[in-house]
Amino acid sequence: MLVDLDQTPRSLLVCDRSSFLDEKNRISSQVELQHFNYKVSVLLPECSSPPSHLDSVLNSFSSFYLIRKLPIHELLDKDFLETAVYQGGVYGLSYGTRVDEDNCVALMPNGRLCLSLDKDSFQVLGVEGKPSRFNHRTNSRYVVSVDLTDSSMAPGGRGHLRLLTGLKSRLCLKTDFLLSHHPGGRASLQPLLSGQDWSEHRPEISSRALTHLSCPTLLTSDLQSCDPHSLLEWLGAVDADVSCENSSSSFLSSLVCPEPKTTLSGALSISVSGLLLPQDIHRIIQEIRSYLEQPRLESWVSLTVHGFVDSPVSWGGSEHGFLRGGENFYTLLMFHDHTYHLHLATGAHNTCPP
Template sequence: MSAELEKTARSLLVCEKSSFQDEKCRLSAQVEQHYFNHKVSLLLPGCGSAPPLLDRALSSFSSFYLIRELPLHELLDTHFLHAAVYQGSVYGLSYRTRIDEDNSFALLPNGRLVLSLDKDSYELLGVAGKPSACSPRAAGRYVVSVDLTDSSMAPGGRGYQRLLTGLKSRVRLQTDFLLSHHPAGGEALQRLLSRFDWSERSPEVGRRRLADLPCPAPPTSDPQSCDPHSFLEWLGAVEAEASCNDDSTGFLSTYVCPEPRTLPSQTLRYTVTGLLLPQDIYRLIEELRRSLDGAEPSWSALTVHGFADSPVSWGNREHGFLKGGENFYSLLLFHNQNYRLYMGTGANDGCPP
């Protein structure tokens, strides 16, 4: 067996427990730093119908735009910088680019432009960067990170002109691009959009009622409750629509819900997919908190999946694909306002906040 096969890829899972009533609660900042989200899954065990305000929050996520074949130097357009980047939070991500094989790009809401480039493109661009920490080959990829709000990147300045010249003359980077803006929305983007082939997209909301779904006792301080890894594995099985009722004496591929467990008569599962802004996700969390004041459900689980091929995971931290592009967090909420947060990233990523 080769040395590579003998090694098990490191997995990084950070677990945190706190309460919304704790003045040191960091959840809002943690959610806001996970910039590029493509799917939210919400599980409500023992719940037959969602409260109207929660249902409204699920269907009120901000729309976003898909721009076809956007030349990257257009993100340095003076009007775009002043109308969008300097006046709010822009979320931009190259669409259907593979972080381990293609050139990939992201425009962060803090005004930072991140380019994940192959060696040839990096050398042609002529802008200082650093070797990727997530590349399997030494010096195989490079990351260029530029703060567009810094005074050195002001239009007409030396740094600005160097990057603009590199993108327009030395290496013409072009990609389909997902773009959203908070809080102005499309108003701040209209002049840029008007020059290209674009379409407006609304996040898709799915709803499914699951009958007789076995649910483990969620992880708490009770030693009889399910451990975090087993609970997350169960959430993954529900997400993949795998059966949780199989007998453990059956085939090797069977799965059994961890003990101890309950069997609610019905469970609601919601999904929202698209380019999902952190602000909309946190608004959903706030509505979920309020819905837990009643008797049912006594707990709920919300999982947010980041784009597997995003150049960043949390904040400015570099993200790599390696085995599966892990880039997610799961929030387990209880009716007493306590919560548990599980944050997972790829094997070579930095530690979540």
Template sequence: MFAGLERTPRTLLVCERSSFLDDKNRLSAQVEQLHFNYKVSMLLPDCSSAPSHLEAVFNSINSFYLIRKLPIHELLDIPFLETAVHQGRVSGLSYGTRIDEDNCVALMPNGHLTLSLDKDSFELLGVEGKPSRFNQRTNNRFVVSVDLTDSAMAPGGRGYQRLVKGLRSRLQLKTDFLLSRHPGGGASLQALLSRYDWSEHRPEIRSHTLQDLSCPLLTSDLQSCDPHRLLEWLGAVDAHVSCENVSNSFLSSLVCPEPQSRTSGALSVSVCGLLRPQDVQRLIQQARAYLEQPQVEPWVSLTVHGFVDSPVSWGDEEHGVLKGGELFYSLLLFQDHTYQLHLATGAHDTCPP
């Protein structure tokens, strides 16, 4: 057997229990740490259709843009910097690139620009960087991280000119690029969009009603439920994989964690796109409002997936895909205003916040 197949890759799972009524809870700050969200899934047990206020939040999530073959030096264009980047109205991510093979780019809402480059591209760029944490034998990948709001990167300064020259004249890096449309920030993008081939996309919303579903008996203390098995079950439900584990089926060995109960129906709803942390915050607020209604099940789950090939994971930390690329968190909300948060990353990432 190959050495790499002898053991399951290490993963990181951080579990935290707190209450929305506790002023010291960190949930809001933790949600803000994951800048690029690809998918949000919600599971509402004993529910057949999304409540109107929750559906309104899904439908109000802003659209985003896909720009084809965008020269990355355009992100340093002075009008774009002044009207979009410095105002915190924009964030973006290279699209269709693989973090373990290609050059990848992330522009974060705090104005930080991160480039994950192969060795040849890094040497062509000619600016300061550091070896990737995920180099295994040789330094074949490097990371360049720049704060575009820092005075050292002011237009006309030495640092700014060197980076622009590297991206425009030496490296000439181009990539398909996803660009967010923050509220009030659409006008600041028009000059950039007018120069390139682009398309606007609405987040894709899917809902699925589940009949006769086995659910774990979840309480706010969760002492009897193993978090790994719970996350497996939530993932199986979201992927429409049966957890009945009947004797004549060999497709799946997943089962619903014990103790369990049977519900006549449940609603699984998800939204996919380039989603901002603020969108997730609004969904959490509406999930809490749903739990305040009478005669509903005492819990709701919300799972948020980051982009597998994003060059950043939590905050400004580097993200790597060598074996798995997991980057998600799952939130269980209860009627008594408590919650349990599970944060997960792959085998080589740093510990979530």
């Protein structure tokens, strides 16, 4: 354990600065690439209560379903494929499973099904796959990725029957499963929900009013003097309600507010958690931009989107691993002049953010 404490795990951080007014800005594509989000955190400086329009957007986030002990072969059912998967915009993720130890499943909005399996399960399943890129020495974990919209996976076809037989008769994989879909699309989840033990859930919203908050001097979008790692640490500490007012002799925490700093008389921290769709995150970003156009004391807002730590994929269809933390998140720092700073961060078992 002492050896592990002496070694700082590798992490990846990609930073981008641009403007929403630039037609080549990457915000829309980045939001779409992060399919499985479990938490959105917003920090509003000099604010004591949620603005009405922002509160309305948060309360209109799409609901999602939790299916208990879903047989994964049901995702290959002909009716579900035709009424949901082929229509696009369906998001599904195994729940309560650990991507470094258990069998994990993800159904992406483009119709791709990803199975992250231990070696024994992979061999029992009997379909083509590839070793996980995050195996340490031996191939102890495998990834099976299939495009359910491909003609070879059409119901009754050879590929479809082989995977269906493997999941239904040999592996018999069952897991609790989170499911949602784009509310504006044509997909229907009823063929899958009927006959299953399921419950519908709304994203949970919480807020905290903060007073006398030490804060980096972010009065303009010029943050050359502020180290991105220190900034993200400070935002994480605020979200987790961890004090950054620590002395150099403190053994509890070494987190401090980056210099140069100022003190905010008040701020509002808002969090939304659940299976959160990219479309809802687009809407909250647009609402924050409108909020920033109003005259006010402070001219910035931060938004952080956290991906599920045990999702088998992140950043589109890239494989995701855990190791120590499973981090995959991005932070968007937005300013009143429509400029932004985008920080994309991952842990050691991840591909480089796009």
